[in-house]
Amino acid sequence: MFQSLTDRFDGILNRLRGKGRLTEDDISEATREIRLALLEADVHLNVVQGFIERTRERCLSADVSESLTPGQQVVKIVNEELTEILGGESFQVTYSSKSPTVVLMAGLQGSGKTTSSAKLARWFKSQGRNPLLVAADLQRPAAVDQLQTLAKQIDVPVFTAPEGALEAARDGLFEAKQTGRDVLIVDTAGRLTVDNALMDEIAGISDAVEPDYTFLVVDAMTGQDAVNTAEVFHATLELDAVILTKLDGDARGGAALSVKEVVGRPVAFASTGEKLQDFDQFHPDRMAERILGMGDVLTLIEKAEEVFEQEAAEAATQRLLEGTFTLDDFVDQLRQVRQMGDLSSIVSMMPGVPKEVKDADVDEREIDRVEAIVLSMTPEERINPDVVDGSRRARIAKGSGTTPTQVSNLLKQFKEMRKAMKGLAGLGSKSKGRKSKTKKGKKGKKNSTRGGNSRVQPKETAKIPKLDIDDLDLTLPGR
Amino acid sequence: MNTPLLIVIFVLLMFALALLPWAHRSWSEREGRVGLKQSPPNHDEGLSRPDLEKLESSDDSLHSEVQDQQSASGTELLRTRISKARDLVSNRLKDIRGDSVDLQIWEKIEELLILADVGVHTTMEIVTRLRTTVEEQGVSEGTMVLDQLKSQMLSELSGNRALRTVAPKGRVPIWLFVGVNGVGKTTSIGKVSRRYTDEGLKVLLAAGDTFRAAAAEQLEQWAAASDAELVRGSEGADPSSVIYDASEAASAREVDLVLADTAGRLHNKVNLMEELAKVRRVADREPGEVCEVLLVIDATTGQNGLSQAREFADAVNVTGVVLTKLDGSAKGGIVFAIEKELGLPVKLVGLGEGDRDLVDFDPDLFVEALFGNE
Numbered sequence: 001m002f003q004s005l006t007d008r009f010d011g012i013l014n015r016l017r018g019k020g021r022l023t024e025d026d027i028s029e030a031t032r033e034i035r036l037a038l039l040e041a042d043v044h045l046n047v048v049q050g051f052i053e054r055t056r057e058r059c060l061s062a063d064v065s066e067s068l069t070p071g072q073q074v075v076k077i078v079n080e081e082l083t084e085i086l087g088g089e090s091f092q093v094t095y096s097s098k099s100p101t102v103v104l105m106a107g108l109q110g111s112g113k114t115t116s117s118a119k120l121a122r123w124f125k126s127q128g129r130n131p132l133l134v135a136a137d138l139q140r141p142a143a144v145d146q147l148q149t150l151a152k153q154i155d156v157p158v159f160t161a162p163e164g165a166l167e168a169a170r171d172g173l174f175e176a177k178q179t180g181r182d183v184l185i186v187d188t189a190g191r192l193t194v195d196n197a198l199m200d201e202i203a204g205i206s207d208a209v210e211p212d213y214t215f216l217v218v219d220a221m222t223g224q225d226a227v228n229t230a231e232v233f234h235a236t237l238e239l240d241a242v243i244l245t246k247l248d249g250d251a252r253g254g255a256a257l258s259v260k261e262v263v264g265r266p267v268a269f270a271s272t273g274e275k276l277q278d279f280d281q282f283h284p285d286r287m288a289e290r291i292l293g294m295g296d297v298l299t300l301i302e303k304a305e306e307v308f309e310q311e312a313a314e315a316a317t318q319r320l321l322e323g324t325f326t327l328d329d330f331v332d333q334l335r336q337v338r339q340m341g342d343l344s345s346i347v348s349m350m351p352g353v354p355k356e357v358k359d360a361d362v363d364e365r366e367i368d369r370v371e372a373i374v375l376s377m378t379p380e381e382r383i384n385p386d387v388v389d390g391s392r393r394a395r396i397a398k399g400s401g402t403t404p405t406q407v408s409n410l411l412k413q414f415k416e417m418r419k420a421m422k423g424l425a426g427l428g429s430k431s432k433g434r435k436s437k438t439k440k441g442k443k444g445k446k447n448s449t450r451g452g453n454s455r456v457q458p459k460e461t462a463k464i465p466k467l468d469i470d471d472l473d474l475t476l477p478g479r
Numbered sequence: 480m481n482t483p484l485l486i487v488i489f490v491l492l493m494f495a496l497a498l499l500p501w502a503h504r505s506w507s508e509r510e511g512r513v514g515l516k517q518s519p520p521n522h523d524e525g526l527s528r529p530d531l532e533k534l535e536s537s538d539d540s541l542h543s544e545v546q547d548q549q550s551a552s553g554t555e556l557l558r559t560r561i562s563k564a565r566d567l568v569s570n571r572l573k574d575i576r577g578d579s580v581d582l583q584i585w586e587k588i589e590e591l592l593i594l595a596d597v598g599v600h601t602t603m604e605i606v607t608r609l610r611t612t613v614e615e616q617g618v619s620e621g622t623m624v625l626d627q628l629k630s631q632m633l634s635e636l637s638g639n640r641a642l643r644t645v646a647p648k649g650r651v652p653i654w655l656f657v658g659v660n661g662v663g664k665t666t667s668i669g670k671v672s673r674r675y676t677d678e679g680l681k682v683l684l685a686a687g688d689t690f691r692a693a694a695a696e697q698l699e700q701w702a703a704a705s706d707a708e709l710v711r712g713s714e715g716a717d718p719s720s721v722i723y724d725a726s727e728a729a730s731a732r733e734v735d736l737v738l739a740d741t742a743g744r745l746h747n748k749v750n751l752m753e754e755l756a757k758v759r760r761v762a763d764r765e766p767g768e769v770c771e772v773l774l775v776i777d778a779t780t781g782q783n784g785l786s787q788a789r790e791f792a793d794a795v796n797v798t799g800v801v802l803t804k805l806d807g808s809a810k811g812g813i814v815f816a817i818e819k820e821l822g823l824p825v826k827l828v829g830l831g832e833g834d835r836d837l838v839d840f841d842p843d844l845f846v847e848a849l850f851g852n853e
Contacts, residue, residue, distance in 0.1 A: 141701060
C-alpha cells in the first residue's frame with residue numbers, strides 16, 4: 001500500500017533535498033505536488049487542504065536549524081505532520097476491570113467486519129484472553145454461518161440469537177458473563193450511514209452492551225466517502241479506533257489518514273491478508289516512514305516470514321556468513337524471494353535503495369537465466385565454483401542456453417558476493433549505528449532480549465541488511 | 480538492466496530476507512513487553528461538527544422521502560436513492576452556480592469532482608477540456624458552465640451497455656462475476672438472478688466462491704429467494720471445476736443462464752488472478768460460453784478502482800462493470816474514470832439490499848447525481 005504515494009513524495013522531497021536555500025516558490029511547488037499526491041491516494045480533500053496549509057506555514061516560518069539544510073527541514077516537517085495525521089503512537093488495548101471487555105464492530109457492507117471480528121478474536125486469544133464472538137449480523141444471508149466457520153478455525157465459540165441483533169448482543173453479554181469469557185466481540189451487520197433505521201439499531205446495540213471499544217472497520221480502498229462514513233458512525237457510536245482492512249491490496253489507503261484527521265481516532269489494527277493470522281496492530285510511525293520512502297523493513301520481514309522456512313533460511317545465512325554458501329543455496333533463496341511476489345515491490349520496501357535500482361525494470365527472464373546456469377552445473381561445481389575451468393564453462397553455457405561469458409560473470413559475482421558477506425559478518429559485531437532512530441532502537445532492544453549466549457549470529461546479522469543496502473550504491477566489495 | 484547489478488541486488492535481497500525472521504522475532508518480543516500508552520484523542524473534533532449536522536438533517540428528510548417511494552420503479556428508485564448523496568455537495572454547487580466564470584470556479588469544479596472520487600488525473604482532463612470549450616463559447620455564468628460540464632461528461636459515457644444473455648445454439652450462456660473482496664458480488668448475483676427469473680428465464684447459480692467461509696450458503700439463500708437453481712462444491716474445492724459442473728448441469732437441465740460467483744480477490748495477487756483466468760477459460764469450454772464478465776465495484780471505492788479494473792480486465796477480459804452500494808453517500812465517480820480510460824462500460828447499478836434493487840446504468844442520472852440539481 002501507499003506505493004505511489006511513496007514514489008511521489010520521494011520525487012518531490014528529493015528535489016528539495018538538493019537545494020541549499022528554499023524560496024517561497026520552491027515551497028509552493030512542493031506543497032502543490034504533495035497535494036496532488038495525497039489526493040491521488042484518496043485522502044479527503046479537506047484533510048489535504050489542512051495538511052498543506054500547516055506544512056506550508058511551518059516551512060515558511062521554520063527557524064533555520066544549523067544542522068539541517070532547508071531541504072532536510074522540509075522533509076522533517078512533512079514527516080512529523082504525516083505521523084501526526086496517521087495517529088502518532090500505536091493504539092493500546094487495555095482490558096476492562098469488570099469482565100468481559102466488550103468490543104463492538106461497525107462499518108459499511110463489505111468492509112470486512114465479519115472477517116475482522118474473527119481475526120480480532122484470534123488476536124485476543126494470542127494475548128491470552130478468552131473471547132466470545134457474537135453474530136449480530138442477521139441481515140446478510142449466511143453471515144452467521146461465515147462467522148461460525150471462521151470461529152471454528154480458531155476455536156472460539158459463537159453466540160447468536162435468531163430474534164434480532166439487539167437480543168443477540170444483549171444475551172451474548174450475559175452468556176459471556178456466565179461462561180467466564182473475558183472478551184466479547186460483537187459483529188454487526190453492514191449498514192449505510194444514510195440508513196437511519198439501521199443506524200438506530202446499532203446505537204441500540206451499543207446502549208445495551210456498553211462497549212469498552214467501538215471499532216469502525218474501514219476498507220483501505222475507500223475513497224472520499226470514508227470521511228462521511230466515519231463522521232456519521234462517530235456521531236452515532238463514539239468510535240474508539242479504526243480497523244483498516246485489505247491493506248494487502250495496492251490501494252494507497254489515504255482513507256486511514258482522513259479518518260484519523262477528521263474524527264481524531266487512530267487506526268488500531270490493520271488486516272493484511274486473507275488468512276486469519278494476517279492481522280496485527282497498526283504502527284503509524286512505520287507507515288509515515290514508508291510513505292516518505294524510508295522503507296518499511298518490518299513489513300518486509302512479515303512478508304519474508306510467510307515464505308521462508310525459518311530453519312532453512314537460518315542455515316543458509318549461517319553458511320553465507322561463514323563463506324560456505326553454495327550455488328544451491330543461492331538458487332534456493334532466489335526461488336523463495338520470487339515467491340514473495342513482485343520483485344520491484346519488495347525492493348521498494350527496503351530502505352536506502354537508490355532510485356535507479358528501484359525504477360529499474362527487472363527482467364524476470366534474467367533471473368530464469370541465472371537459475372538455468374546454476375542448474376546446469378554439477379553438484380561439485382555448485383559447492384565449489386572454483387573448479388569451473390574453460391571446458392566446464394562451455395558445457396554449462398551450452399546446458400543453460402547462455403554464453404560462457406554470462407557463466408563466468410555469474411560466477412565472478414557470486415564469489416565476490418560470498419567474500420563480501422563474509423567480510424560484513426565480521427564487521428557486523430562492531431558496526432556503527434548510523435541508521436534512523438527507530439532502527440537503532442530496535443537493534444538495541446534486540447541485543448538485550450537475545451543476550452550474549454552462543455547464538456551470536458542472529459544478533460549480528462540483524463544489522464547487516466541495513467549495512468549492505470547502504471553499500472549497494474558503493475558497489476559491494478572493498479568496503 | 481545490466482546483469483551484474485541485478486545479481487548483486489538479488490544477493491543482497493536474499494541475504495537480507497534470510498535474516499529478517501530473526502529480526503522480526505526479536506521485534507515482536509520487544510513489542511510484547513513494552514506497552515505503548517494510548518494517547519487521549521482530542522483531535523479536531525470541532526472541525527467536523529457543522530458538516531455533520533448538515534449531513535444528519537438532510538438524512539432525515541431524505542429518509543422519509545425514500546419510505547414514501549417504496550414502490551418506485553427502477554428509475555425512480557435510482558433518483559430517490561441517489562438524491563441522498565447529492566445533498567452533501569450541494570453547498571459547493573450553489574457556490575458554482577452563483578459564480579461568474581473566474582479562476583475560482585475551476586477550482587471549485589475540480590474539488591467537486593475529486594470529492595465524487597472521479598480522481599485527480601481524470602478531473603484535470605475534464606476541467607482542462609471544459610475550460611477550452613467555455614472560453615471558446617464565451618460562457619459567463621456558473622450554471623451554464625455546469626450544464627456544459629454535464630454534457631461533456633455524458634459524451635464520454637457512450638459505451639455499449641447491452642447485456643448478452645444468449646449464447647450460440649447448444650451452448651449455455653455464463654456470466655462471471657469478479658471483483659475484490661466485499662464489493663457485493665454474491666448479492667449482485669442474487670439480484671440479477673431475481674431479475675431474469677422474473678422475466679421467465681431459468682437461471683442457475685454456480686457457487687464458485689469456494690474460499691470464503693459460508694459464501695456458498697449465502698448464494699444458496701439467494702438461489703432460494705430468487706427461484707434459481709444452485710450448483711455448489713465443497714469449501715476449498717477448485718472453483719473452475721465447480722463452474723464447469725454448473726455449466727454441464729445447466730446444459731442437462733436446459734437452463735437459460737448461468738450466473739457464476741467467484742471468490743473476492745485483490746487484483747495485485749498474481750496467483751489468484753491466474754486462478755481467475757483459468758476459471759474463465761474453463762467456463763468457456765463446451766457446453767458453456769462466457770457471455771459477460773462483470774467486474775463488481777463498490778461505489779465507495781476510491782482511486783484504487785482504476786487499478787482494479789485494469790488488472791481484472793487484463794486477466795479475464797471484463798465486459799462490463801456493476802456499480803454497487805450507490806444508495807449510500809458515496810458517488811462512485813471512479814467508474815467515470817474507468818469508462819473513460821479503459822473503455823469498460825458500467826452496465827448495472829446496485830441500490831440497496833432488496834432483491835429488486837438492481838437497475839440498468841443510466842448515464843444521465845449518474846452524471847446528474849454527481850452534481851445534483853439542488
